[in-house]
Amino acid sequence: MRRFWETLETIGASLPGGGPIEKWASPAMAKAIDTMEKELRAAESQAIESPYRDRLRLIRATVQELLVQSRDKYVTISRHPIPSLQAHRIATALQVDGKLDESAWQSATATANFVHMDGGPSEVNTTVKAMCDDTTLYLGFDCQEPNMDKLTLNQRIPSAGLCTDDSVEVMVGSTNIVKDGFLQIMLTADGIYIAMWPKKQGHRTLADLGVRGAAHRGTAGWTAEMEIPLRHFFDAEAQARDVLKAGLYRNRCVFGNHWKFATKMDSERWLCWSPTFVWSFNNPARFGTISLMPPK
Numbered sequence: 001m002r003r004f005w006e007t008l009e010t011i012g013a014s015l016p017g018g019g020p021i022e023k024w025a026s027p028a029m030a031k032a033i034d035t036m037e038k039e040l041r042a043a044e045s046q047a048i049e050s051p052y053r054d055r056l057r058l059i060r061a062t063v064q065e066l067l068v069q070s071r072d073k074y075v076t077i078s079r080h081p082i083p084s085l086q087a088h089r090i091a092t093a094l095q096v097d098g099k100l101d102e103s104a105w106q107s108a109t110a111t112a113n114f115v116h117m118d119g120g121p122s123e124v125n126t127t128v129k130a131m132c133d134d135t136t137l138y139l140g141f142d143c144q145e146p147n148m149d150k151l152t153l154n155q156r157i158p159s160a161g162l163c164t165d166d167s168v169e170v171m172v173g174s175t176n177i178v179k180d181g182f183l184q185i186m187l188t189a190d191g192i193y194i195a196m197w198p199k200k201q202g203h204r205t206l207a208d209l210g211v212r213g214a215a216h217r218g219t220a221g222w223t224a225e226m227e228i229p230l231r232h233f234f235d236a237e238a239q240a241r242d243v244l245k246a247g248l249y250r251n252r253c254v255f256g257n258h259w260k261f262a263t264k265m266d267s268e269r270w271l272c273w274s275p276t277f278v279w280s281f282n283n284p285a286r287f288g289t290i291s292l293m294p295p296k
Contacts, residue, residue, distance in 0.1 A: 007039045033067050040064055077277050080119050083288040085111055085246075085273075087130035087137060088296045094131070098191060098214035098225045100140045105129055107296060108140070111273050114250055119275035124221075126250045126271050132292045135231070141168045141224040143189070143250055148219065151189055152253035158194035162186040163251050168224050169281060171247040174233040177284050182245070183232055187213040189222045197232075230292075245287040248273035 040060060047053045086109045094102055114126035125144040132138060143166075145151070151166045163169065165188040173182030181199025193213035210229040215222060233244060250271040276283040 003039065007035060029071060033064075033071055036064055036067065073277075076119075080275055080277075082286065083111065083274050085109060085128070085130050085288060085290050086293045087132040087290055088293045090131050090133055090138075090295065093133060093136065094138050094225075094227070096138075096212050096214050096225045096227050098216035098223055100129075100142065100216075100223045100225060104131060105140055110142075111248065114248075114271040114273055115275050116267065117270045117272055117276050117279065119277070122271050123268060124252070124271075128248050128273065130290055132230070135229060137172075137228045137230055137244070137290070137292070139170060139226045139228070139248070141187075141248075141250070142221065143168065143223065143252075144221040145252075145254065146220065147254045148217065148221070150254040151217075151222075152256070153188060153190045155188060155190070155192055158192060160186070160194070160196070162188050162192060162194055164253065165190070165192075165251070166222075166253045167251045169247075169249040169251065170226065170228075171249075171282065171284075171287065172228065172233070172290070173245055173284075175243055175245055177245045177287065182247075182284065183209065183211070183228065185211055185213065185226060185228070187215060187224050187226060189215050189217055189224070191215040193226075242292045244290040244292070245284065246273075246290050247276075247281055247283070247287045249281045 040056065044053070044056050044060075047056050088109065090104050092104075094104065108129035108131050110127045110129045112127070114122055116122060124146065125142070127142050129140045129142075130138065131140075145166075153165050155162050155165045163186055167186055167188040169187075170185040171182045172185075174180055181197060184196045184198055185193060187193040191214050193211070195209045195211035197209070209232065211226065213224065213226045215224045252268055252271055255269060270281070272281070274286045274288045276286050
């Protein structure tokens with residue numbers, strides 16, 4: 001029993017809490033949990049009377065089983081690699097009208113199809129293409145929608161409430177995103193958009209951010225286009241001016257009031273380029289990378 005309690009204390013001191021994912025999914029963590037299971041079974045075989053038997057049952061239910069659940073969860077998360085997207089440079093600035101009909105968009109690199117927040121497949125296609133010039137990042141969303149007559153488009157002014165309409169969201173920042181935060185943009189299928197920097201200004205629109213957005217609705221889906229000034233992410237002394245961290249998302253609201261999906265990470269309501277594995281789009285640890293590339 002003494003060996004069991006010493007093992008429990010040693011493993012408890014090594015636990016990483018909520019993260020990082022890599023540690024929870026590591027062979028060392030798997031070995032620690034297996035050791036805990038071995039010692040727990042040995043202790044259970046000896047503790048046939050109360051109160052020791054009851055204490056061990058409590059430890060199994062409140063410690064060991066939760067450790068196994070956490071390990072399995074993070075192993076699953078670790079199997080979803082962080083995605084990347086290339087934004088090749090173009091010579092001429094784009095006209096941001098939401099249509100994505102300029103020839104440059106046809107050859108731009110696209111993301112894989114968006115997924116649910118838990119990584120499960122979506123029933124509709126959502127992809128993003130990216131391009132850049134010396135001063136601007138351009139993003140083009142292509143949102144398939146078989147229920148165009150059911151789009152939710154109630155918002156009329158820029159606000160943080162745009163996410164309750166059918167819309168797309170971008171959270172983008174430098175590779176030092178933990179320190180600097182990120183620029184957050186919401187753009188509805190009606191073309192109403194807001195740009196914010198929550199860490200700097202809270203959830204208020206900032207007219208001087210220079211972000212522009214537009215949307216276009218078709219018969220089988222809708223598209224959205226954004227231009228984002230690169231000056232927000234690279235200071236004058238920055239050496240690496242070619243990589244951004246970004247989360248790309250879609251709020252699909254054709255199902256009505258979104259709050260009834262609040263606890264369902266496998267819902268079609270929340271679609272992601274990179275699954276967040278939490279009930280929120282705001283998870284910078286799961287942001288992908290956008291690399292600013294030379295012309296094709």
